[in-house]
Amino acid sequence: SASSWTPAKSIINFCNKNKLRSIYEIRGIWQMTKLSKLQYYKRNFDNESKKIYDNDDDNEIYCIKNATNTLFITDQVYNYYSKKIKIKNKIIFPNCLEIKNYTDPSKPINKNKFIIGYAGSIIFYEGILKTIESIDQIIKNKRVKMDIELHLVGDTSKIIREFKYMWNRDINHLFNKKFVKLYGAVSHDTVPEIIKTFDLYIIPRLDLPVTNVVSPIKPFEPMALKIPLLMSNCDALKDISKNGKNCMLFKKNSFKDFSDKVVDIVNNGYSQEILDNGYEFVQNERNWEKMIENISLRKILN
Secondary structure: OEOOHHHHHHHHHHHHHOOOOOEEEEOOOHHHHHHHHHHHOOOOOOHHHHHHHHHHHHHHHHHHHHOOEEEEOOHHHHHHHHOOOOOOOOEEOOOOEOHHHHOOOOOOOOOOEEEEEEEOOOOHHHOHHHHHHHHHHHHHOOOOOOEEEEEEEEOOHHHHHHHHHHHOOOOHHHHOOOOEEEEEOOOHHHHHHHHOOOOEEEEOOOOOHHHHHOOOOOOHHHHHOOOOEEEEOOHHHHHHHOOOOOOEEEOOOOHHHHHHHHHHHHHHOOOHHHHHHHHHHHHHHOEHHHHHHHOOHHHHHO
């Protein structure tokens, strides 16, 4: 059973009652997402919120204690819980990519403009609003040698509603800027073809509790297609990048550093060595087929 604890707890209890083995897989820490949301919107972490957070955390720990084995999505998730409880085995089972859908690495062929792109959930911790503001300033200050656009693949309605509810702020104008192109939500099968048109893929996650602990699949898609990738150096992302070996990084929450890196990439290009490193990393270390061979049910339960 995978996280959160809500469905897992009863399954683990059933297994123990019937002398069956169980595996609990922690793909995310949902209470940490709630905490990060409160922190982002600057609302107080009041006693009621703390009570809910602590209850969720206690139940996650219960599942870890009582499952036969636990898999962790990142070292950071393991480290978070290893400070709270003695864990029998350290098994990291990271996100991977189905490589067969990404077998044709190709370079973008945009001659007249430079396309910066993002595909995924457009929610508070992804840093998309700061990205729009930063690219707007790059264009206004004429810092780059060619026209640039920002292409966003994902549903913007949730964050628009959240800003209206939390801050009574209308952010529609940000998504309506001339240099922004919205694809909306698309089927995952179409994502590879869309991101092949990107000259630079960005993952500008903000510095929040959840972004430093949980990692997405997103970095592996541009890496598998040898598309230049720029990410914030949140802890989980920094590990994927191997400190800048597999892709370029900017300082988390520093959108000045983000802007400087974007300007440098647009004007001066991107290292072929880094592209090759990222490609090899995904092929060899973030390939579902190889990962499943390395971490089999037999090995886990033995």
